[in-house]
Amino acid sequence: MTCSRLRVLAIEGTAWAASAAVFETTDPTERTDDERVDIFTDAYAPDSGGIHPREAAEHMHEAIPKVVAQARETAETWAAEHDEQTQNPVDAVAFSRGPGLGPCLRIVATAARATAQRFDVPLVGVNHMVAHLEIGRHRSGFESPVCLNASGANAHILGFRNGRYRVLGETMDTGVGNAIDKFTRHLGWSHPGGPKVEQRAKEGDFLDLPYVVKGMDFSFSGIMSAAKQAVDDDEPVEDVCFALQEHIFAMLTEVSERALSLTGSGQLVLGGGVAQNARLRGMLESMCAQRGAEFYAPEPRFLRDNAGMIAVLGAKMYDAGDTLPIAESQIDSNFRPDQVPVTWREREAWTATGDNVRAGDALQGAEATVTFEDGIVTKRRLPREYRHEILDARLRRTRTRLEARLTSQARRAGVPTPVLRDVDPDEGMLVFEKVGEADLRDRLTEASVRDVAGHLATIHDAGFVHGDPTTRNVRVDGDRTYLIDFGLGYFTDDPEDYAMDLHVFDQSLTGTADDPESLIAAARESYERASADPESVLDSLAEIEGRGRYQ
Structure with a gap:
């Protein structure tokens, strides 16, 4: 469906910003030198307190026709610049379908449908949060x-x-x-x-x-x-x-x-x-x-709520044939980004441009540099330059102590962990024996995932959590799995804290596995078998999963 010049009019109005924009490009799949975006926004500003949904909707009702008229005029001007002999100055109309305030979204959707029907062009329903992501990727x-x-x-x-x-x-x-x-x-x-x-x-x-x-x-x-x-x-x-x-x-x-x-x-x-x-x-x-x-x-x-990002993503979706019939263009005020089929990109896995590895046998993790020598692993929590020095020193010292203590505590409870050789909390340094051949991220099987869930049940029954049980913090060696990096762990008897461990593990499987659903199901089954009190933990997990934005 790619055409020589693509022009999309977009409307945004999820909460406070009544906005319309026109995006024109020769290639919607990537940023080009000749593309342009014009954005027209009329923002709602409450007299006091936060956003009042009724007032925001009233503002949207008054402002949307004005900004859409401005965008439409721009589209017609741009079409005239190219001597386009057509009744349609735009190829598609895109709108924020959600998430957001329902009354505001309905006003935007009505305006989008009317504009699309006026020009007899397709309608594109855009997820507002995915648009925030895509505008950064695009530009x-x-x-x-x-x-x-x-x-x-x-x-x-x-x-x-x-x-x-x-x-x-x-x-x-x-x-x-x-x-x-x-x-x-x-x-x-x-x-x-x-x-x-x-x-x-x-x-x-x-x-x-x-x-x-x-x-x-x-x-x-x-x-x-x-x-x-x-x-x-x-x-x-x-x-x-x-x-x-x-x-x-x-x-x-x-x-x-x-x-x-x-x-x-x-x-x-x-x-x-x-x-x-x-x-x-x-x-x-x-x-x-x-x-x-x-x-x-x-x-x-492009950072604050704006129709420009809706137009850019709308162009990509239109080019991929991802349009909406008018009858199916209902808004979704609880529209999560992970509900959106990404039709405009290939289904590639991660492009590991960084891959965490530096020179030689050093590896850069999520807050530490790890070196390997003769079966010994030295982990150093180096100061993070972005954090205030007082906060950074406190976190490095506290997490190093916890990692040392909980690694040994888990081992005593029967969970495979590396043997601790040395620790220096003030320097943020730990020395362990080297365990495993690879991260779980690179060796994902139902058996290994079941092992991890069983290990989590064991430490929960012992009265503490791992804190960060991702597929990067499990090492695999044949049929044996080791838990590592307990720096975010702590002692607790609260089922909700145990459930949070499971939630973190689920999210890491979703982000790194090709078939996360079956692995998550296997982990859940294993946890139920191994835990002394699975019911209260899994009930808490269901409650946690419902807290995510727009569940």
């Missing part, structure tokens, strides 16, 4: 990046495998922008709160706040409560704002690095409105530079 030229989406209602790590964008990690409570807005509403500041926090943080100093990372998932509720309490306890607002940014953005950067390590990708793109924050971009850029990965963040007009 960077990256082949197979990991994507961090950091927006108001969302925060998640995405990667492409086997025809879909997989959620490798996400917030377990609220989106990053919404979390910051909850803090600023406590202070009586108007929406949006992010830019105000960024500005006040420039004058602040460090405070300790909660830091919650579980594998590649994370939580903001604890840090928000602590930040509000710190203000109520008369800590300087500037210091609290500074600490909020240092902790929240370090969490997002850390899980991004874990995703790069898990997948072997050497490319990261950033999307979402919170991505306009200079400190977040700086942290991600620093992390990527330290591990030798490439980083790209689109210009601000």
Whole structure:
């Protein structure tokens, strides 16, 4: 369906931004020198507090016709420039089908249907979050990046495998922008709160706040409560704002690095409105530079909610024949990115551009450099340049101690782990015997996955969690599997904590396996057999799985 010049009009309106755009290109599959995008946006700004759905819908109702008219006029002007003798200045109309506020989405969908019928062209329904990812991939030229989406209602790590964008990690409570807005509403500041926090943080100093990372998932509720309490306890607002940014953005950067390590990708793109924050971009850029990965963040007009990204992805989908009949163009306010069949890309697995390996026998993992010599593994948690030095020192020391203690504790419980030879928490160094021939990521079988699930049941019954049981943190040697890297583990008797271990393992299988469903089912069956209390853990797991954005 590829044509010599493709022009798509797009409409966006998932929450606060009534936006329309026109995208024109000669090749929708890649960025070209002659492509162009014009974006017209009328943003809703509440008088106080956060976004009010009814007010947002009223704004959308008034603003969408205006921005669509502007985009339509631009499309007609561009068509005239090329002397196109046609009644259709556009080849397709794309719109944000979800996720978002239902009343706003319905207004956008109605406008899109009317515009498509007016020009008698196909309709394309775009997932708003996938568009955030694709605009970064398109404009960077990256082949197979990991994507961090950091927006108001969302925060998640995405990667492409086997025809879909997989959620490798996400917030377990609220989106990053919404979390910051909850803090600023406590202070009586108007929406949006992010830019105000960024500005006040420039004058602040460090405070300790909660830091919650579980594998590649994370939580903001604890840090928000602590930040509000710190203000109520008369800590300087500037210091609290500074600490909020240092902790929240370090969490997002850390899980991004874990995703790069898990997948072997050497490319990261950033999307979402919170991505306009200079400190977040700086942290991600620093992390990527330290591990030798490439980083790209689109210009601000493509980061905040905008119809330009909808138009670019809409062109790719149209070119692939992925269009919607009017009768099937219902909106989906709970439209998750992993529900979208990615028709415009080949079903390739990961392109391991980085593959975590450096020179010689050194390997770069997700926060440590590992070297091998004569059957001995030396692991060094080197300082992460993106993190504040006080926070970084605390995490490196705490995680090194926990890894040493829990590795030995698991071994005593009967789980295969490497023998610990030496530990230096202040230097973030551990020395182990070398175990296994390969990571589980490269030796995925039902038998090995069953073993891992059984090992997790054993340590849970012993009263602690692994914390990060991904397919990179299991070593395989023949029919024997070893758990390694307990740095995110801790002692607990809470079934929800045990369930989180299983959730992290499931996500890593989804991101690295060709047939994750059968492997996840095998792991679940094995855990049920091996655990002393599987029912409470699996009930908690079902509840955790329902917390993901737009479940």
